[in-house]
Structures are given as C-alpha cells and as structure tokens.
Amino acid sequence: MSLLTEEHELIRKSARDFAEKYVDPIARRMDRENYYPRETIKEAGKLGILTPTVPAEYGGGGGDLRAAVVVLEELGRVSGGFSLLVEAYGILFADAVNNFASKRQKDEVLPKVAAGDKIGAFALSEPCCGSDAAAIQTKAERRGGEWVINGHKMWITNGYYADYYLLAARTGPREARHKAITVFLLPRSRCVEATPIEVMGVRGTGTAELKFNDCVVGDDDVVGEVNGGWKIIMHTLDVGRVAISGVAVGVARGAFEEALGWARSRELFGKRLIEMQNAQFELAEMLASIETAKTLAYYAAYLYDTKSPDFLLMSHVAKLQAARLAVDVTRRAVQMEGGFGYSKDSKAEMFYRDSKILEIGEGTNEVMKYVIYKLLEKKFG
Ligand SMILES: Cc1cc2nc3c(=O)[nH]c(=O)nc-3n(C[C@H](O)[C@H](O)[C@H](O)COP(=O)(O)OP(=O)(O)OC[C@H]3O[C@@H](n4cnc5c(N)ncnc54)[C@H](O)[C@@H]3O)c2cc1C
Known part of the structure; x- marks a missing residue:
C-alpha cells in the first residue's frame, strides 16, 4: 500500500521546483540576517504552497494533510526556517481558521492570507506557560458589548509581521484552566506591541514577543464558542x-x-x-x-x-x-x-x-x- 497518491507526487514536484527556485537562494540570508522573506511568501501564495490545506476557492492548495507534509518536507530540504514559517502560517493559523472560523471570518481572512498579502500567526504560548497551555493568563474581559484583551504572548512565529492573530485568551477564572479559554481572530492594530526575538535556528521566521494592550474585538471575532477554545x-x-x-x-x-x-x-x-x-x-x-x-x-x-x-x-x-x-x-x-x-x-x-x-x-x-x-x-x- 502506498501512503501517497500520484496527486501527492505532483504536489511534491511543484513544491520542490518552488523550493529550489525561490527558497534555496534566500535560505542563508534568512539564517544570517534574520531576514523575513516577504516577497517569497507572496510567490508561495500564488501556488497555494503557503496554505496547502485551505480550499482552492479561497486560494489555498486544496490538499489534505499528506499534501501539507509533502510541501513542508520539500521546503525543509532547502530551509528549515521557511518550512517552519509555512507550517505556522498554513497549518496553525490558516488550517485552523478554515476548520473552526465562521463563514464571515473565513471570507474576510483566508483569501488574503492564502495569497500571502496578509500574514497570520497562532498565538498561544506565554512567558508563564508553554507546555502548560491551560494556565495561560492573557485575559479577554467583557466590557459593554465588546471583548477587551490584555496579555503577553511569547515565541510567536510570524508574530512580528502578522496582520491577524489567532489568539487564545482566558474568559474565566484561572482555576477553570482549559474550560475557560476562548480563541479570537484579532486583526493587528496599534494595541499590539511586537518585539522580535533572536533565536538559535529557524531564523527569519518573525519570532516575536507580543503584548496586547486593551485590544477591543466583537462577538463576531470569537472563533467557535466562548470557553470552547x-x-x-x-x-x-x-x-x-x-x-x-x-x-x-x-x-x-x-x-x-x-x-x-x-x-x-x-x-x-x-x-x-x-x-x-x-x-x-x-x-x-x-x-x-x-x-x-x-x-x-x-x-x-x-x-x-x-x-x-x-x-x-x-x-x-x-x-x-x-x-x-x-x-x-x-x-x-x-x-x-x-x-x-x-x-x-x-x-x-x-x-x-x-x-x-x-x-x-x-x-x-x-x-x-x-x-x-x-x-x-x-x-x-
Ligand atoms: C522558535 C520558536 C517558535 C515558536 N512558535 C510558536 C508559535 O507560533 N505559537 C505559539 O503559541 N508558541 C510557539 N512557540 C512556543 C513553544 O510551543 C513552546 O516554547 C513550547 O511549547 C515549550 O514551552 P515553554 O517554552 O514554556 O517550556 P516549558 O513548558 O516551561 O518547559 C520547560 C521544560 O519542562 C519540560 N516539561 C514540560 N512538561 C513536562 C512534563 N509533564 N513532564 C516532564 N517535563 C516536562 C519541557 O519538556 C521542557 O524541557 C515557539 C517556540 C520557539 C522557540
């Protein structure tokens, strides 16, 4: 039994051609200069490589998880940084939006993100908590008819350049742990303070520390259900x-x-x-x-x-x-x-x-x- 189909092999070929033509030439620059490859991201967007599992109607690759693995493998063969950047972008952010966001949220975000025009990041980890993610402290509080988000995220890939954050915040007491966490789709605005972090490897991936200061979002920016994050x-x-x-x-x-x-x-x-x-x-x-x-x-x-x-x-x-x-x-x-x-x-x-x-x-x-x-x-x- 073959785990991959002919279609996966065609995807591999186009990902390999892309990796060798566009990523290999910038791999060392990403590593040495911590260079975030904005233009290469856009090129990848044209081929659906950035968001391999997002449906083609939104501009994604329209593939399954095996397609994504093959794409990431081919990108990783020339640059671990570019591959990880695409993994965080295309799976942690875009695949999650595609799986869990409302139609309005998807229509607004996915076409721009799949094209590489707008950047998405998945913001869960905090200075206090990575492995123990159920203990996160970033809070979303109800004020009037809106949610006000305050908190501190850490190590967020693409975070320095992101236009949208898929952000996990506490919407109940800390003792409630995972039962009081909600995911929000937060557009970047001046309430977000981003600081780049120098890392040992996978450089050029926009790793950032993020502070959210009174970021205001509406009920329609909740992804899924309140406390269902x-x-x-x-x-x-x-x-x-x-x-x-x-x-x-x-x-x-x-x-x-x-x-x-x-x-x-x-x-x-x-x-x-x-x-x-x-x-x-x-x-x-x-x-x-x-x-x-x-x-x-x-x-x-x-x-x-x-x-x-x-x-x-x-x-x-x-x-x-x-x-x-x-x-x-x-x-x-x-x-x-x-x-x-x-x-x-x-x-x-x-x-x-x-x-x-x-x-x-x-x-x-x-x-x-x-x-x-x-x-x-x-x-x-
Ligand atoms: C370059 C980079 C990119 C990242 N990108 C993202 C991103 O895009 N989004 C995001 O949300 N996060 C991101 N992260 C965060 C990453 O997911 C966390 O660093 C990771 O989950 C570990 O959490 P921590 O750093 O808080 O370490 P800790 O959780 O404090 O772990 C410290 C040590 O304790 C060990 N440990 C933990 N639990 C146990 C246990 N039960 N038993 C025994 N030992 C244990 C760990 O294995 C580790 O060795 C990124 C991190 C880096 C470095």
Missing part, C-alpha cells in the same frame, strides 16, 4: 504535530544530501571519505532515520485524512520520533563535514540549529511522551 487549540496542535514532522523530514534530508556531497568529494588518507566504511555506515544510518521519520509522518497524516481513531496516538509518535531523528541526522551531517561542518559556510550547520526547535515547538519531546503515556493508559489500563 481548548478543543480548537488541541485539534490544531494535533494536526500541527504531523505537519512539523514533515519539516523534520525535510531538514534531515537537506543535511543528508549535504553530507553525501561532502563525503563524495573530500579526500583524506589517499582516498575519498565515502570509501571509508564508517562514512558509509553513517550515511546508511542517516537514510534509515529519514525513511523512518518519513513513513511515520505520512502514516500519521494518512490516519488524519481517513479519519482514523488511531490518528491521535500516531501524531504524537510521529512528532516525537521525527524531531529526534532530525536532530540526530543533522548532528551526524555536521560531524561528517569535520571543521567545515562547524563553520557558517556549511549548510549542515544551519540544518543542525534549525532542527532543535522541532524537539521544543508544538509540544516538547517530554509533552509528546506524556500524551503517549496517557493514551497508553487509556488503551491498556
């Missing part, structure tokens, strides 16, 4: 965990190809590095890891696309393993390149730094294990 957040992160596995496969693949090229050309002790058995074993380990991560990512996405009850477990298994394997493969690639691998001239070095966020963002490895154990308990008692 947790379901939206959890569903979005479960899907995001599969999507980010696609980023991991791509980053690992990019580093593997770098290492392979190096091993073929580097000469030492009178022969090429690739003729040494340890180098061959290293490349074999790397490829085995990539194939493992790829299969897990495609399988988890397939389970989502076919509405299987096994999806939840596999989304966490795929994220845990793909992230770990990406860090391991990129580390091996740096090692294979020796001193060059440690220099800023090596792309393996960039992939190594890019890979680390995959073990942290959208749930750390520890949180993945926590959820897997909870599901195990449910299944086996």
